[in-house]
Amino acid sequence: MSTARKILKLDRPFEMRRGGVLNDVQIAYETWGDLAFCADNAILIFTGLSPSAHAASSTEDGSPGWWEDMIGPGRPIDTRRFFVICVNSLGSPYGSTSPASINAATGEPYRLTFPVLTVEDIARAGHEVALSLGVRKLASVIGPSLGGMTVLAYCALFPNAARSVVTISGAARSLPFSIALRSLQREIIRRDPAWHEGNYATNEIPVSGMRLARKLGMITYRSAKEWQLRFGRERANSERKPGDPFGIDFEVEAYLENHATKFTGQYDPNCYLYISRAMDLFDLADHGGTVADALKRFGVDRALVMGVETDLLFPIEQQQELADGLKAEGREVQFARLPSLQGHDSFLVDMDRFRPVIAEFLEGAVIK
Template identity: 85%
Template sequence: MASARKILNLDRPFPMRRGGALQDVQIAYETWGDLSFCNDNAILIFTGLSPSAHAASSTEDPAPGWWEDMIGPGRPIDTRRFFVICVNSLGSPFGSTSPTSINPATGQCYRLTFPVLTVEDIARAGHEVVTSLGIKKLAAVVGPSLGGMTVLAYCALFPEGARALVSISSAARSTPFAIALRSLQREMIRKDPAWLEGNYASDAIPVQGMRLARKLGMITYRSAKEWLQRFGRERANAERKPGDPFGIDFEVESYLENHAVKFIGQFDPNCYLYISRAMDLFDLADHGGSVAEALRRFTVERALIIGVETDLLFPIEQQQELADGLSNGTRTVQFARLASIQGHDSFLVDMDRFRPVITDFLAELKLANP
């Protein structure tokens, strides 16, 4: 599948929503498919907290993407019909300007001098990419989890920016439960002695803090029902390390450990702190006085809201709130309530349920040159 990996370099300051501005901003993104003559077939995808812009494989990069089963020829987001753009979130360490980037004013990494990051900043960075490609209106803007929040921010900031939206396992704002969990994850990182107030070296990151934060995250990304079905009380195969009476006994512990170790080498701790807090700070009510009023102001013609019944982080009631708020009688709104047992991560693994819903919704989008 043809693809292009690019970086947009802005030649003007990028003002941040909560103050400050970034200079020489870079926004990394990938594209698949071809833009139509009328520029009306573009779909913009925002990611969750940790993925890069590499959502699908291509001839340029054959490595599987984080949404491999969703994007491509004949897949739900069909690249024979749509021009697909996926952006690396501002603040994320995979090519876009982030706390790991060099501050041109000092010649040093931003680290904690990076301005407060918001979901709106991520949305605006995505819009910069869209504008640079000559696209005036997207066919659809799509995102799961944090990406779904960014979809909402995009539609609030750019009312005429998209004809349709797809929000997956997301919400207009985080619940106290989700905020508490992410707050504890951030504290785990900051309490690691190796964090050094964010001034750790690249080869001496706060490993233990990241490891524990990732484990807690993994627990909340899936459901208790799946943990029971998948692992039960199965014992770990590996022998316990000598002198460690409280080491790994169960296979579920081994699973968490393996995923935590893998994540440590992939994601920068300061970036994690910034993006995690951005999710907590987001409140769609800031764009209208209430969530209901903000949704009423959206101008999209069609909307698909997908929620999962076992999602701990973004309960199904929050998806229902979005669907109800968008149902103003003038637009088509579809609410898909899925019974996946994989919890919040269902959009990554339960393709049998997600593919048909997204396929049917996008198939009904009218294009000038289908």
Template identity: 60%
Template sequence: MTEFIPPGTRWFDLASPFPMKRGGALHGARIAYETWGELDASHSNAILIVTGLSPDAHAAANAGDPEPGWWEWMIGPGKPIDTDRWFVACVNSLGSCKGSTGPASINPDTGALYRLDFPELSIEDGADAAAAVVRGLGIQRLACMIGNSMGGMTALALLQRQPGIARSHINISGAARALPFSIAIRSLQREAIRLDPNWDDGNYSDERYPESGMRMARKLGVITYRSALEWDGRFGRVRLDSDRRDDDAFGLEFEVESYLEGHARRFVRHFDPNCYLYLSRSMDWYDLGESCGGTTLQGLAALRIDKALAIGVRTDILFPLQQQEEIAEGLRAGGCDAAFLPLESPQGHDAFLVDAERFGPAVRGFLDEL
């Protein structure tokens, strides 16, 4: 399979061997990242962004790639994350197919793709890799670390494993552990991929790609990324009678079905199925409390950070609001100046990607106070 690498990508070579939490090690591994702005003389104005499952490191346009990024409205001169003030780095997750080493990369020991020979991947492995990039950029302490969705998990793991690496933290629609509902959804997504005959125990090719499995997995994901309120407001019960085919009695009939189908087809050939499986499972395994041998709140209270903001959305069913409230509560128990901000966005889990009106001022206000 092909990796999908933005043209402005830069790479950081991880130490070799790079040990993995659940066993095994990577040799010759690398992490893809992009940057914006300039480090000040003391290297004290750095912000790290760790992402959700599917984004690449191209969060915004820059000199290496002028195309708009997935968080274009958030990052740049005069924007909420103001690159006239901050040096910003965004890393692509270890295990991804967007430039960082993962199952779709070449295994240097065999000369073939890793596929399922890639070591078991944990959120903590992604945190260790991100920390290595930070140190490699000459940054001893971040001004702020921002984690979205899965990146919120990665950020908390990084704070746990690298005490003192950041002065402050913004956790956006993240969590300190996976909940049963989220695990159930991701389990179904992985099952859809694995039951596609073309998956072939991870040995698919471009010609025999598990398209049906990936389509179903993506549709399940998209349904949970938005809210029932938004689905109703955007699509209602509008039908697509003109799109019905006489030879397909159960084909697409409603506009919402057409939206899901189009979204899935744009995704399936642009993300590697094995990478999807590995990253998805890493979220299910994550529990900050287990990592410290205590409860989730005890794990959060043990993190050493000066200031934090946990932002959530009331309509998020995948990372529900109580998880961001738990993060703020646990951090406060450890002495952190931590705030919890529930937002009323109708757009569910994906709101942080599209709701600039609500998320922009929240992020800007926090950073302005640093």
């Protein structure tokens, strides 16, 4: 069985990790497959910064999902065997409570009154969804990018809630380079005159700031080698606008422009600011004194850690750190070091490398 988006509405206040409380919290999610009688075949997926919970198509929503080639009958995350849950991150604008949501107490969007968001808050919201579906222990918890951080937070908060973990292009903490980059992206948005200290109208968002922030992000999501092989110095097909001496000349510029325009129409700027900062604030060492000690506390039996050699945002050394730390307790740990050219975005596009590794790992999952 596959379903379109559902909403979990919590019947109690949701206390945020860094202070503040959200009332009437709702969490959007989608599911695929059937939950076993013993509820022991569930996989929980956390997303990266940008995607919604629509990770794959379903009978009710046939549009392709952001991980369409990974989830479904006969695919690596096989819905004939597993009950798959994908949650929309708390703070994201695709159905879960976020800065763009209406605060029932005021009748206005939360905007910057939304409490500080952390990766741990996102993990806890996902845990609430699993519990609401009758799942007490997951077969696996999986996530790429921000989702990779979130599965680490999940295992730190709920050490015995999953039998295995798959972290993809994630990290125990953000490095200074990534923090600096995201800080600049946030400043670009906040410097846009249309931002109005977060009080912009829904039809008058800071478009320029969002476009530039997205372009900067897209540059780092891929590798320089891929840019060279994919675009070289190919000239853009579109004609330059009259009177614009510094318009688009190269195809790589047109590519960035297209992606920035598409993203700007979909994502709320304040949500972007909150989730971006949550990635910078996360540090797995907060759950044990050191990263190594935090990893020791994970109750999982098996782990798959995947990284890409060309990743600028989460360098391969960070995935090596996770694999080494998880191995310390004698767990079955697989470290997949992939030579993909597509950098941080490889998990979305280099399916020929990612599918076999994930499929093999999940084939070994024990359903009790």
